[in-house]
Amino acid sequence: MSKILIIGAGGQIGTELVLELRKMKGNDTVIAADLSDECPVLIKNGPYVQMDVLDREFVRDYIISQQIDEVYLLAALLSATAEKHPDFAWKLNMEGLFSVLDLAKEKHIKKIFWPSSIAVFGATTPKVNTPQKTVMEPSTVYGISKQSGEGWCSYYFDNYGVDVRSIRYPGLISYKSLPGGGTTDYSVDIFYQAKLKSQYSCFLKEDTLLPMMFMEDAIRATIELMEAPSEKVKVRTSYNLAGISFTPAQIAQKIKLHLPDFEMSYTPDFRQKIADTWPGSIDDSQATKDWGWKERYTLESLVEVMLENVDVSLLDKDV
Numbered sequence: 001m002s003k004i005l006i007i008g009a010g011g012q013i014g015t016e017l018v019l020e021l022r023k024m025k026g027n028d029t030v031i032a033a034d035l036s037d038e039c040p041v042l043i044k045n046g047p048y049v050q051m052d053v054l055d056r057e058f059v060r061d062y063i064i065s066q067q068i069d070e071v072y073l074l075a076a077l078l079s080a081t082a083e084k085h086p087d088f089a090w091k092l093n094m095e096g097l098f099s100v101l102d103l104a105k106e107k108h109i110k111k112i113f114w115p116s117s118i119a120v121f122g123a124t125t126p127k128v129n130t131p132q133k134t135v136m137e138p139s140t141v142y143g144i145s146k147q148s149g150e151g152w153c154s155y156y157f158d159n160y161g162v163d164v165r166s167i168r169y170p171g172l173i174s175y176k177s178l179p180g181g182g183t184t185d186y187s188v189d190i191f192y193q194a195k196l197k198s199q200y201s202c203f204l205k206e207d208t209l210l211p212m213m214f215m216e217d218a219i220r221a222t223i224e225l226m227e228a229p230s231e232k233v234k235v236r237t238s239y240n241l242a243g244i245s246f247t248p249a250q251i252a253q254k255i256k257l258h259l260p261d262f263e264m265s266y267t268p269d270f271r272q273k274i275a276d277t278w279p280g281s282i283d284d285s286q287a288t289k290d291w292g293w294k295e296r297y298t299l300e301s302l303v304e305v306m307l308e309n310v311d312v313s314l315l316d317k318d319v
């Protein structure tokens, strides 16, 4: 059985990815790693190591000594936080990637998953059904780091045979853990505020169309891509995934069907400028063709599951 290390395991994606991989492969083979010295409550059912991905020597010694086969590298600053700390965002988002790519180049790791984002696209990209291959001129430090990372993944695959796989996730929506500083976070915040106060002040304009995805679909996509035979993985930059495209007004309207008193207001902030450069919808036919990708959730089913499961006490907890 492959030994798996997930770096950045305490975040929005990591929490659910750790739980799912442990269910599939056994608790002891999936090691969660994060900056925090406290293992998040939800992933206490297996091994945890405190790790700073920027500590190259520590990461290297750990991966070699523990004979890790696969690494999922999730540690990063997301779009909104990255704009506040551009130098550090560039450092964190790039240096960790080089550490694991180099370990794979030296044959210490067999397979890597590294997430990209719809943030690789920019204002000059076609906004409707954004193709897999198209103009990419990102305007945020986050988008620039993801576009560069994609280029390096492809370079290490072409030149050193490193088996690195990647997905350009849309905005991800989940209830097991909170989002970590992105432009799409409103699509999670809205459920907490709807349940808590029956009202939400959205930081994006009502007609801002963005692609989003329910976390269960995103985790399934990640694992399906990682389990696909290598020859089927034709894209070594990163795969487009479409998810569900909606605006703040459209999701608010769906929530109102369940909570008729819910009211939404709009107070756009600096994140509007970022959202305005991102696609409205994505063409993911390449992922479907290469490894059979198909999403399951619709906006209606996502809203239903979120309203049923969002636990407002999570807002006060350090999970």
Ligand code: NAD
Binding pocket: 007, 008, 009, 010, 011, 012, 013, 014, 033, 034, 035, 036, 051, 052, 053, 054, 073, 074, 075, 076, 077, 078, 092, 115, 116, 117, 118, 168, 169, 170, 171, 172, 173, 178, 179, 180, 181, 182, 184
């Ligand atoms: P998150 O912010 O929720 O979690 C990131 C985790 O990394 C946190 O637990 C944090 O403590 C940890 N971390 C930060 N610095 C670290 C360091 N130096 N060493 C070790 N761990 C560190 O992020 P997420 O939403 O889970 O995203 C994970 C990855 O997926 C990121 O690369 C992100 O860009 C990408 N992505 C996320 C989304 C989304 O909507 N969540 C969309 C597209 C791409």
Ligand code: AKB
Binding pocket: 078, 079, 080, 116, 117, 118, 119, 142, 169, 170, 171, 172, 181, 182, 183, 184, 185
């Ligand atoms: C963000 O908004 O920064 C993330 C992403 C789409 O990469 N959710």
